[in-house]
Amino acid sequence: xxxxxxxxxLMRIMNDAFAGYExxxxxxxxxxxLTRFANSEIHQNVSxxxxxxxxxxxxxxxxxxxxSNDFSQAALKSLRERxxxxxxxxxxxxxxxxxxxxxxxxxxxKADPSMKEVSPSKxxxxxxxxxxxxxxKNLKAFGYIANDFEEDVVMSTSGLFLYATYSAAxxxxxxMNDSGGSSYASGFAKSLEELDINExxxxxxxxxxxxxxxxxxxxxxxxxxxxxxxxxxxxLYFAYSxxxxxxxxxxxxxxxxxxxxxxxxEFLNFSDDPKDERLMGIEFDAVGEERKTLPIIENGEFKSVxxxxxxxxxxxxxxxxxxVSLENMDMAFPLNPVVKxxxxxKQDLFNSVNEGIYIHRFHYVNVVDHSELVLTGMTxxxxxxxxxxxxxxxxxxxxxxxxxxxxxxxxxxxxxxxEVISSSVPMVVPYAVFEGFxxxxxxxx
Amino acid sequence: xxxxxxxxxxxxxxxxxxxxxARYEEHRLENITVENANLKSLxxxxxxxxxxxxxxxxxxxxxxxxxxxxxxxxxxxxLALEIAKESSSRSKGTEFAAEEPxxxxxxxxxxxDPFEVPLGEKIDLLKEATSSMMKKSDVRRAVGNMDFRKxxxxxxxxxxxxxxxxxxxxxxxxVAYAASENDFQVRSYPSSFGGDYATRGWEFVEQMDLxxxxxxxxxxxxxxxxxxxxxxxxxxxxxxxxxxxxQVHESCGHPTELDRVFGYEISFAGGSFLQPDKLNKLRxxxxxxxxxxxxxIPGGLGSFGYDDEGVKAQKSFLVKDGMFVGYLMDRQxxxxxxxxxxxxxxxxxxxxxxxIRMTNINLLPGGYTLDDLVSGIDYGFLLSMNxxxxxxxxxxxxxxxxxxxxEIKGGKxxxxxxxxxxxxxxxTEFWNSCDGIADQSSWHVWxxxxxxxxxxxxxxxxxHGTSPARFRNVKVGVAR
Numbered sequence: 001x002x003x004x005x006x007x008x009x010l011m012r013i014m015n016d017a018f019a020g021y022e023x024x025x026x027x028x029x030x031x032x033x034l035t036r037f038a039n040s041e042i043h044q045n046v047s048x049x050x051x052x053x054x055x056x057x058x059x060x061x062x063x064x065x066x067x068s069n070d071f072s073q074a075a076l077k078s079l080r081e082r083x084x085x086x087x088x089x090x091x092x093x094x095x096x097x098x099x100x101x102x103x104x105x106x107x108x109x110k111a112d113p114s115m116k117e118v119s120p121s122k123x124x125x126x127x128x129x130x131x132x133x134x135x136x137k138n139l140k141a142f143g144y145i146a147n148d149f150e151e152d153v154v155m156s157t158s159g160l161f162l163y164a165t166y167s168a169a170x171x172x173x174x175x176m177n178d179s180g181g182s183s184y185a186s187g188f189a190k191s192l193e194e195l196d197i198n199e200x201x202x203x204x205x206x207x208x209x210x211x212x213x214x215x216x217x218x219x220x221x222x223x224x225x226x227x228x229x230x231x232x233x234x235x236l237y238f239a240y241s242x243x244x245x246x247x248x249x250x251x252x253x254x255x256x257x258x259x260x261x262x263x264x265x266e267f268l269n270f271s272d273d274p275k276d277e278r279l280m281g282i283e284f285d286a287v288g289e290e291r292k293t294l295p296i297i298e299n300g301e302f303k304s305v306x307x308x309x310x311x312x313x314x315x316x317x318x319x320x321x322x323x324v325s326l327e328n329m330d331m332a333f334p335l336n337p338v339v340k341x342x343x344x345x346k347q348d349l350f351n352s353v354n355e356g357i358y359i360h361r362f363h364y365v366n367v368v369d370h371s372e373l374v375l376t377g378m379t380x381x382x383x384x385x386x387x388x389x390x391x392x393x394x395x396x397x398x399x400x401x402x403x404x405x406x407x408x409x410x411x412x413x414x415x416x417x418x419e420v421i422s423s424s425v426p427m428v429v430p431y432a433v434f435e436g437f438x439x440x441x442x443x444x445x
Numbered sequence: 446x447x448x449x450x451x452x453x454x455x456x457x458x459x460x461x462x463x464x465x466x467a468r469y470e471e472h473r474l475e476n477i478t479v480e481n482a483n484l485k486s487l488x489x490x491x492x493x494x495x496x497x498x499x500x501x502x503x504x505x506x507x508x509x510x511x512x513x514x515x516x517x518x519x520x521x522x523x524l525a526l527e528i529a530k531e532s533s534s535r536s537k538g539t540e541f542a543a544e545e546p547x548x549x550x551x552x553x554x555x556x557x558d559p560f561e562v563p564l565g566e567k568i569d570l571l572k573e574a575t576s577s578m579m580k581k582s583d584v585r586r587a588v589g590n591m592d593f594r595k596x597x598x599x600x601x602x603x604x605x606x607x608x609x610x611x612x613x614x615x616x617x618x619x620v621a622y623a624a625s626e627n628d629f630q631v632r633s634y635p636s637s638f639g640g641d642y643a644t645r646g647w648e649f650v651e652q653m654d655l656x657x658x659x660x661x662x663x664x665x666x667x668x669x670x671x672x673x674x675x676x677x678x679x680x681x682x683x684x685x686x687x688x689x690x691x692q693v694h695e696s697c698g699h700p701t702e703l704d705r706v707f708g709y710e711i712s713f714a715g716g717s718f719l720q721p722d723k724l725n726k727l728r729x730x731x732x733x734x735x736x737x738x739x740x741x742i743p744g745g746l747g748s749f750g751y752d753d754e755g756v757k758a759q760k761s762f763l764v765k766d767g768m769f770v771g772y773l774m775d776r777q778x779x780x781x782x783x784x785x786x787x788x789x790x791x792x793x794x795x796x797x798x799x800x801i802r803m804t805n806i807n808l809l810p811g812g813y814t815l816d817d818l819v820s821g822i823d824y825g826f827l828l829s830m831n832x833x834x835x836x837x838x839x840x841x842x843x844x845x846x847x848x849x850x851x852e853i854k855g856g857k858x859x860x861x862x863x864x865x866x867x868x869x870x871x872x873t874e875f876w877n878s879c880d881g882i883a884d885q886s887s888w889h890v891w892x893x894x895x896x897x898x899x900x901x902x903x904x905x906x907x908x909h910g911t912s913p914a915r916f917r918n919v920k921v922g923v924a925r
Contacts, residue, residue: 035532036900038709042535045528046507048796048901050494067490069511075491082489089564094483120506120531127535142711144900172900174712182711250586251624252631327476327488363715366835368846368923369865371628376844376867376923378837380715399835399842399869401923440923441869443842444718 001116002029004107004163007153010071011161014055017076021083022058022157024099026286026326027051030150035123038142040131045120054286054326057083061097062090065327095314099158100287108164108283111149112191115167118147126171126197133201134175137209143173147192154288162288166280169195170422174381175204180445181211181394184229184361184381187419188426190280196420207360207382214394215385216442223356223412224437225349225386228419228429231339233362235270236423237375238404239334241367243296245307246330249315254373254405255305263302264408267342270297272306272322272334278420278428279336285309287329289321296334306332333425341430342414349415349431351389357437358384358391362400373404378443398439410435447609449515450495450601453522457499458603460526464500464541466602467522468753469493470795473595475560479571480588481579487568494795499525500541504533507798540780544756546605551750553613554743555646559593562647567591570655571619577659578621583667585629586622587659590639591615591650592894598753606755614746614906616642616894617650619659623666630669630864632848634658636687637831642892642906645744665849665862672864675850677922681825682868683818683915686883688847689808690891690909691831696872697729697736698806698907700840701763701771702789703778705801714898715838718872719769721782729769730876733811736764738773739910740788740804746892747806747908749791753799756788763806767877775801793903800899805890807910811882818881818915820856826921827851827858827913828866844869844923868921875916883912 007027014025029051036044054067064086066079123145134141148168155161172186185200226234247253274281274291284290287309295303304320310329312319322332344352360382368374378399385393415431450467457465474490494511495518506529508521559567571589578587594614601607618640620633635641635653643649684692700717704710719727740758742748749758754776763771772782775790778801790799819827833846850866852859870878890910897904 032901034901036712037535038711039707041537042532043505043709044507044798044800044900045505045532046509046798046901047524047528048509050509050511050796052492063487065486065488067488067492069492069494079491086487086489086564089568090487091484091568120528124531124535140708142708144712146901172712176708176711180716250622252586252622252629256624257627327486328478330485363838364835366833368833368844368867376833376835378835378842380838397837397842399837399844401844441842441844441920443837443839443871445837445839445841 001149001151007163011155013073013076015157017080018057022099023055024156024287024326025053025055027053027153028150030148032146032148033118033123034144034146035120035127036144037127040134040141042124042127056326058097059087061092062087063093063097064090097313099156100160100289100309102159103162103288105162110281111165111167115147115149115191118192122192129198130173130201133205137205139175139177139205139208141173141175143171145171154284160288162284164283167191168280171195171197172422173197173201173204175208177208177212179212181208181214182381183207183211186229186422188422211382211394214396216396217398219439219441221436221438223353223435225353225356225358226432226434227360228421228431229361230359231429231432232421232423232427233365234404235337235339237365237367238373239337241370241373243306243334244332245305245317246311248305249311254371258302258405259305261302262300263297263405264300264411266299267414268297268300268408268411269340271295271338272336273338274336276336276338276428279426282335285321285323286325287323289319289323291321294320306334308332335425337425338428339430341416341418344413344416346415346417346431349413349433350386352413352433353386354388356386358386368401374401375404376401397443397445399441400438401440402438407434447599449518450599453497453518454601454603457522457526462499462501462526462603464603465498466600466755467495467497468795469495469599471597472794475593477567477571478588478590479568479575481586482572482576484568495521496795496797497522497525498798499529500539501526501529502533503538504529504536505539506532509796539777542776542780542785544776544786547751547755547757548607549750551610553611553644555613557647559615559647560595574619574655574659577656578619578663581663581667583623583625583670584621584663585624589619589655591617600751600755602755608751608755610750612644612749613646614642614644615646615649616640616892617653617655619655619662621663621666623670625670628670630666632662632666633830634662636891637848639894642746642894643744644746644748668862669849669864672862674865675826675863675922679918680921681822681917682919682921683827683913685827685829685913686887686889686911687891688828688831688845689911689914690893691834691845693736693806693808693909693911694893695834695836696840696843697763698803701773702801703772703774706772707778707781710898713900718839718841723769725768725770727769728767728877729764729873730767731879732767733882734764734767734876734879735762735809737762737807737809738787738789738804739807742805742890742910745805745890745908746906747804752788752790753792754786754790756786756790759788761787773801773803775799791905793905797903800903802898802905803896803907805908805910808882808914810885810888810912813881813883815883815887815913818883818913819853819858821881821915822853822856825853826866827853828868841871843872866921867923868919870919878917878919879914880917881915883914888912
């Protein structure tokens with residue numbers, strides 16, 4: 001890692017290199033190590049260090065973005081030459097662009113120091129633990145264990161300078177029995193020591209060994225309990241399809257119909273919460289806007305869509321601190337998503353189901369119809385019959401087609417217990433019970 | 446850099462590595478997006494670095510860096526070796542199929558370098574196309590985009606290979622989003638999700654005629670707002686070439702990846718129903734279905750000179766006359782079957798290890814015209830342009846949505862259209878219901894730039910040569 005002073009120096013160099021332009025730059029340096037295993041062997045084991053500079057240049061209300069992972073003076077000079085060549089062809093923006101306001105803060109030193117240098121043997125020892133838990137039940141182990149250390153900087157000619165360091169550790173584990181029945185877990189923490197891989201591996205082993213033999217059910221509507229991985233998938237697709245302020249303003253989002261409406265019961269709360277200590281707690285977005293706790297669904301009401309910086313300027317809104325990149329300043333996404341837990345325990349949630357299905361996880365979910373947020377996908381790594389509140393029988397996987405909004409209307413309960421899972425972004429989620437979940441076709445396994 | 450990488454190879458050999466390779470890559474990318482006749486974003490990206498892979502006593506290690514001083518590259522080599530040693534004690538050993546060393550160069554066959562085309566010309570083309578789409582009052586959002594990538598790769602390994610490649614990629618597309626009070630619909634051209642791509646130059650974009658197709662795209666998006674949905678049921682259908690590309694990708698390309706078959710992707714992308722006991726025994730499709738993996742097609746998005754293990758680009762059959770006959774392989778997985786790699790090891794960039802990826806996976810053309818295929822249907826639909834895709838982790842149960850369905854009645858297209866069409870089925874049942882494939886005149890290699898796989902995730906650009914094809918008794922529409 002280069003340290004804050006390096007980037008302050010880089011800022012001075014960039015001020016010279018891009019004189020005559022206003023600029024907003026997002027800079028990062030990251031190291032990620034990942035050990036991957038399959039069939040209870042390590043088969044891929046990588047260490048990647050890389051940096052990135054995205055610089056948005058503005059002149060006469062014309063805007064372009066240049067990127068490079070070469071920070072040398074020669075490379076910056078070359079970028080400047082390219083900018084001069086390109087800017088003449090760029091038309092003016094149809095709205096008045098202004099730089100994000102000046103913000104001065106102390107550095108956000110949020111990384112766990114133990115994560116700066118992690119030896120491959122550390123991850124290998126964690127793999128040994130997962131493997132032994134699988135072997136105890138005659139299962140094979142698959143998955144990965146990874147650690148990250150990164151520094152992020154946002155700087156601008158208007159005096160903005162933000163510096164943060166973050167660390168992260170994440171994993172997923174699949175265990176599979178001889179007949180192909182499996183289970184799955186994932187997790188996220190700020191250090192390898194804090195990962196819950198030990199306890200979750202035990203649960204995975206238990207569920208995977210129960211996933212045999214698998215009976216077939218017919219397509220139709222069922223009461224279901226969704227495990228945290230499955231709940232997370234539903235809300236991530238909601239975020240991807242329905243929360244972008246740009247699509248809302250252009251009337252190409254289901255939020256046009258549902259924003260401001262009751263979409264679920266009182267106990268349904270979904271937020272983007274950078275203050276949640278279980279997540280990475282990213283402090284600012286790609287343009288340096290502070291990330292704030294933002295209620296998205298509050299007491300069942302769809303309260304907010306997310307405004308990226310460009311969309312906010314264009315439509316006269318306040319940016320919500322969710323801009324993902326300088327290249328696309330209309331793209332907004334919640335990086336700290338949290339579904340609030342309910343009032344009842346996980347066991348009581350299961351007990352509330354006399355006859356139903358437990359869905360551990362979904363696979364390859366996609367949006368069939370954005371206007372009603374109809375999702376399709378498969379179940380995976382564990383589909384079980386629930387009888388009198390207990391898992392009694394393994395089932396073959398099924399395809400579903402459900403509208404997110406229709407499903408939320410049928411939400412009957414959330415567990416008090418939440419889990420931190422590692423998906424496209426880390427997420428905090430509980431178990432959930434829904435009535436009338438529609439399975440539409442079968443598969444062979 | 447080449448000399449430094451060769452030094453690294455000698456160094457790793459001296460340290461006991463059984464095998465090592467290194468790639469230096471430079472990627473230059475230009476992206477232009479125009480929305481409603483206004484420039485929305487313009488970006489240029491330069492990215493370069495080195496990835497070093499080491500095999501030591503059956504264990505793999507890989508380290509990548511963009512810090513390119515000699516000391517940092519040597520440090521990466523040491524780290525790759527250290528990681529490989531750690532892996533070796535937890536691996537049952539790695540066989541590695543033989544490959545002769547190659548010293549060669551390859552260059553994508555382009556005529557006009559898109560990076561030398563004036564930026565204003567490119568922006569103006571997209572402005573005109575999106576402006577034309579906006580003339581339709583229902584169209585709320587008209588988007589056009591172009592992507593150009595120039596990738597230079599140097600590959601060396603401890604076996605003596607020394608390969609330099611220049612891969613040039615061009616892609617473009619337009620999209621019209623029409624909205625009414627209660628609905629919104631989308632139409633894309635020439636392909637959805639970013640357009641069509643090829644390892645060709647600016648001439649590829651010129652041939653698309655984006656402006657000439659913009660009015661039709663807008664009109665169809667608008668017309669879909671008033672269209673009905675198909676009554677769910679079983680129908681005979683024709684699927685257009687673009688959607689066939691996705692069908693081939695999901696239900697043939699992925700399940701023939703031998704790393705999936707051996708379980709290496711279980712923790713993310715999934716496995717495959719095409720286990721080795723089915724090789725040369727399973728009737729995958731009807732007699733008319735033959736599918737190849739062919740990285741040698743000039744201009745195909747999955748074309749190259751050598752894969753990222755230094756194996757020469759080649760063509761092989763995955764399905765021949767309906768029988769399942771082959772896999773996509775790298776040197777490691779091919780050795781497990783006692784075979785040679787067929788050149789499918791590809792890495793997204795210097796940051797990534799090569800894993801098995803599709804090249805150009807092609808449904809070979811048949812002997813019919815599109816009119817012939819339509820004329821063989823009493824009542825059914827022509828489904829066009831992918832809108833959504835999903836398939837189970839073993840690649841059996843799939844469901845696709847397309848942007849539009851055109852009604853077929855009495856062997857003719859009636860002109861009536863339907864919105865939100867969905868079809869679903871099981872892979873081998875579906876391919877065995879194929880009774881006709883359109884001929885070479887409508888065969889095109891579609892470029893998909895966004896295939897995700899692996900941990901860390903890698904996004905790969907792959908190609909699919911397809912033409913429209915006819916399938917009998919397919920389930921269309923899902924009751925909500």
